[in-house]
Amino acid sequence: xxxxxxxxxxxxxxxxxxxxxxxxxxxxxxxxxxxxxxxxxxxxxxxxxxxxxxxxxxxxxxxxxxxxxxxxxxxxxxxxxxxxxxxxxxxxxxxxxxxxxxxxxxxxxxxxxxxxxxxxxxx
RNA sequence: UAUGGUGGUCGGAUAGCUGCGCUAAGAAAACUUAGUGAGGAAAGUCCGAGCGUUAUGGAAACGAGGUACCGGAUAACGUCCGGCUAGAGAAAUCUAAGGGAAAGUGCCACAGAAAGUUACCGCCAAGCAUUGCUUGGUAAGGUUGAAAAGGCGAGGUAAGAGCUCACCGCAAAGAUAGCAAUAUCCUUUGGCAAGGUAAACCCUACCUGACGCAAGACCAAAUUAGGAGAGCAGCAAAGCUGUUAAAAGGAGCGUUUCCACUCUACUCCAGAGGUAGGUCGCUUGAACCAAAUGGUGACAUUUGGUCUAGAUGAAUAGCUAUCGCUUGGAAUCUUUACUGCAAAGUAAAGCAAAUGACAAGAACAGAACUCGGCUUACAGACCACCUGCAAAA
RNA sequence: GGAGAUGUGGCAGAGCUGGUUUAAUGCACCUGACUUGAAAUCAGACGAGGGCGCAAGUCCUCCUGGGGUUCGAAUCCCUACAUCUCCG
Numbered sequence: 074x075x076x077x078x079x080x081x082x083x084x085x086x087x088x089x090x091x092x093x094x095x096x097x098x099x100x101x102x103x104x105x106x107x108x109x110x111x112x113x114x115x116x117x118x119x120x121x122x123x124x125x126x127x128x129x130x131x132x133x134x135x136x137x138x139x140x141x142x143x144x145x146x147x148x149x150x151x152x153x154x155x156x157x158x159x160x161x162x163x164x165x166x167x168x169x170x171x172x173x174x175x176x177x178x179x180x181x182x183x184x185x186x187x188x189x190x191x192x193x194x195x196x
Numbered sequence: 197u198a199u200g201g202u203g204g205u206c207g208g209a210u211a212g213c214u215g216c217g218c219u220a221a222g223a224a225a226a227c228u229u230a231g232u233g234a235g236g237a238a239a240g241u242c243c244g245a246g247c248g249u250u251a252u253g254g255a256a257a258c259g260a261g262g263u264a265c266c267g268g269a270u271a272a273c274g275u276c277c278g279g280c281u282a283g284a285g286a287a288a289u290c291u292a293a294g295g296g297a298a299a300g301u302g303c304c305a306c307a308g309a310a311a312g313u314u315a316c317c318g319c320c321a322a323g324c325a326u327u328g329c330u331u332g333g334u335a336a337g338g339u340u341g342a343a344a345a346g347g348c349g350a351g352g353u354a355a356g357a358g359c360u361c362a363c364c365g366c367a368a369a370g371a372u373a374g375c376a377a378u379a380u381c382c383u384u385u386g387g388c389a390a391g392g393u394a395a396a397c398c399c400u401a402c403c404u405g406a407c408g409c410a411a412g413a414c415c416a417a418a419u420u421a422g423g424a425g426a427g428c429a430g431c432a433a434a435g436c437u438g439u440u441a442a443a444a445g446g447a448g449c450g451u452u453u454c455c456a457c458u459c460u461a462c463u464c465c466a467g468a469g470g471u472a473g474g475u476c477g478c479u480u481g482a483a484c485c486a487a488a489u490g491g492u493g494a495c496a497u498u499u500g501g502u503c504u505a506g507a508u509g510a511a512u513a514g515c516u517a518u519c520g521c522u523u524g525g526a527a528u529c530u531u532u533a534c535u536g537c538a539a540a541g542u543a544a545a546g547c548a549a550a551u552g553a554c555a556a557g558a559a560c561a562g563a564a565c566u567c568g569g570c571u572u573a574c575a576g577a578c579c580a581c582c583u584g585c586a587a588a589a
Numbered sequence: 590g591g592a593g594a595u596g597u598g599g600c601a602g603a604g605c606u607g608g609u610u611u612a613a614u615g616c617a618c619c620u621g622a623c624u625u626g627a628a629a630u631c632a633g634a635c636g637a638g639g640g641c642g643c644a645a646g647u648c649c650u651c652c653u654g655g656g657g658u659u660c661g662a663a664u665c666c667c668u669a670c671a672u673c674u675c676c677g
Contacts, residue, residue, distance in 0.1 A: 128562055139214080
């Protein structure tokens, strides 16, 4: 049984930011290969000061957390860490659109890891 | 009665699905069950306290900063309450950093004679001289400016002037009322003090040591090391060598001085140090609710009851449905006018009463050690009390 | 969370011991000269908004916003907003 664990250290966020990212209208997704060997999913959420005041930032993070909880068990690859970044419209857009964008972003970013693993095995 | 004013309350509700933090119980663990979980400003960080560190206490001076009508409330305050004065308003009511300018210094551009001991023009007198010049007197008149030596009338004078007088204004003293600021159809005196600026320096009175929970206390990986460490003398320094064992000294809140006191000073350790990380600090408190009593009131006292968030990449939610609220609104409906015998039709309005498909909207904003305030932001809804102008009845 | 600093034309940046006045200076922008043309150079002009005016011109407001002190505020005081820096 997989469990969602949230990143809390700045080091982890910097590591994932070095790898791939996909941007949509309502959110941005970053992902990188995981360092841990367990089955658990590692996830992080980021909302910068640019997008608004404290209420707006907290609300954005809560919505991203809700979307991730709904979407990740279905679409996420094992041994990949994901980081969700909030944009200006994350707190105000309709929930269905946010969910659609998230699914699109995950599918898109997963292609990188599939190709990556294929190349490494061929080498 | 519109409007207006003051004070206060609220800041959508219910259900379902999926989730989060903390506490308690159970469990080897995963986890399960139960309880509980954000505001009036949690905000800005503008003041005041608690609490902590600075080893400790006291005194004085200097420096720095703050407050400023009077009295009270309070742990304290720059807050609050009650009053005074001045201003705004028709009133309810609101606004005000509101001490001192005869302690001293500075500044007051341009203009103006003059911005603080000043005579340019004018007026008057005297002298010279011949229609001007010099000297003196004068603040009634003129010009400037934000600001120019109480106002007005009469007397008076060479011309004038509180020089004198009446009235008004002002200041001081007394009386009365009040704890006081202050007030007065009160009495007396002064002839009137020759501006403004203290959010310029300053004076007077009172207050404040500094830094802040990233304060601070404790545990303690990694790493480093067999040593750590003070003074004096010699050599240019590193370093080495020598010497000293108790005295002078050194340290102790912005500065200085004084008094007391403490620590250190050559001994100490088998570990030291205190980084990553963690624990505590952390929520029972000047707490909240209710009643009674005292007080005009802020508030105080007593009695009874309650336990009510503790996160740290930071929980307290995400979504859906229904209802409620606000705005717009097809249409119904109502009213009025016209046509018509009538049924009804057409047009306009929604001021009085009622329904409403559908659409849109729902503020400011998120505890971060804790309290008391202030300030600022805020869709909308409600309650209580007060005022009574214009207009209408 | 706490502590501090700064806001002036399009940009940078003086003025902050109050004294008329868009307000020094540099860059940019505009016009002219030089050049076949451009750059550089030289000379000149040059903030924005509003009112009046045919035009030339002239008047008012603006130094982050709002109040206050003062005869007078970019400057002094209060308050809000924005930007930036430091503290583990």
